[in-house]
Amino acid sequence: MAKVVHAPAKPRIKMTADDHERLSRLAASAMDRVPEVASFLLDELDRVRIVRGGSSKGEFTRMGSRVDFRDNATGRTQSVTLVYPGEADIEQGKISVLTPIGAALIGLSMGQSIDWETRSGALKRLTVLAVKVPEAV
Template structure:
């Protein structure tokens, strides 16, 4: 599936985020918004629609900070494995992607078999599907 341009809001599945991570991520997103980081608004939207759960009640298959995630990218028809990290821990050469990237913000709270349309840097929309999650 190629990247497409659209005025329609992207489809978004139900997501789950542990309460303590939600609080920290919201602070990071708000600080990024103040610095005019392009993905900050998208991350705030994702966090605002998340279902919050107590940390101990978060299922191990839910993408959270530190999770290793394998996902397929419909635009490139490729599979990628990344670890979702806080901005200071990001290292693209080690496949450690920041929550302050479009893909990082799209992955948070997702579970295997869920797909999400996410905004690409060029203004289009692409789709990814979570295949597996490990902690």
């Protein structure tokens, strides 16, 4: 009898109402340019729990957050800032939410892990080590 292997459940994620609204519009408008990433982001937005700006216990990855994470396969750690596509600059560590890894990071809290697919189709798993939320403007 074949053994059925189930993928780990996706972690619960949080998001502010403002990020949810802006990212929903962004993902919908990006469907023709990057359909796989836009579709993944829309799936993430569908399962998010909306929180008020300061009402959440603990920090979670939102737009502008600095995130430290580990590639679970290699053990390599990285620190990036999650930004909108027009602000992305890989040399400054600013990654777009419309990249596979950016869409995977949105809404995660410290200690949470998620599976994500690279542009080449490889399946990876990352774990968030720390989140630094941007200062309120």
